[in-house]
Amino acid sequence: MAKPLTPPEALHRAAALCSSAEHCKADILDKLTRWGISPADSRTIIDRLVQERFIDEPRYAIAFVKDKFRFSGWGRIKIRYALQQKRIASSDIDAALACLDEEQYTQRLLDLLRAKARSTTGDDTEARRAKLFRFATSRGFESNLIFNALKQIEP
Known part of the structure; x- marks a missing residue:
């Protein structure tokens, strides 16, 4: 020992x-x-x-948001929840999430949904949309953005 x-x-x-x-x-x-x-x-x-600034929670929150968005494909809801689990202050979380570019955020959601749509089976359009919606919500994206993205990828 x-x-x-x-x-x-x-x-x-x-x-x-x-x-x-x-x-x-x-x-x-x-x-x-x-x-x-x-x-x-x-x-x-x-x-x-x-x-001595070895620990800086606002800096940590920004790095966490960028990494989870870029590498894991997480949305704001899932990122916020993960940061809350690490006991980061709400003001730091809000500031870090504000760093996300809205256009990149929407594009990332569209890319994720298109990739998932290629591997999603089912003849019923509503069943496919429900599967894609559940997938995107599990990634932490907001429902209003998901609905808009689903309208764009499936006519």
Whole structure:
């Protein structure tokens, strides 16, 4: 069994983690807990990381939004929910989601729906539309945008 980390060692390890990739307070707190660091020491370490800008939640939220939209094809609803699970402030979430370009967002939805439509079977038009709608909502896109996109891809 590995020896437990001391608070200075945990601070150093957490700083190294934060310098290699964006992390939020909740991520680091989970790591510190797994490393056996007390809650009081964890708060001190996190405060120091925030003070030295290793952790910056608005910056984290922007990076998270861009990555999940670009690489995972998630919509605003799913991204917002994931950030809320990481205990990011609503104002930071709103600011990060505002960074998404509306034209790219709509185009991404259209591309996802077209790709899914090619692999969706069924003769009934309404059944296909329902499948595509469920797919897009599971990706976190807004229903009004989905309806508009479905009108564009299926006459």
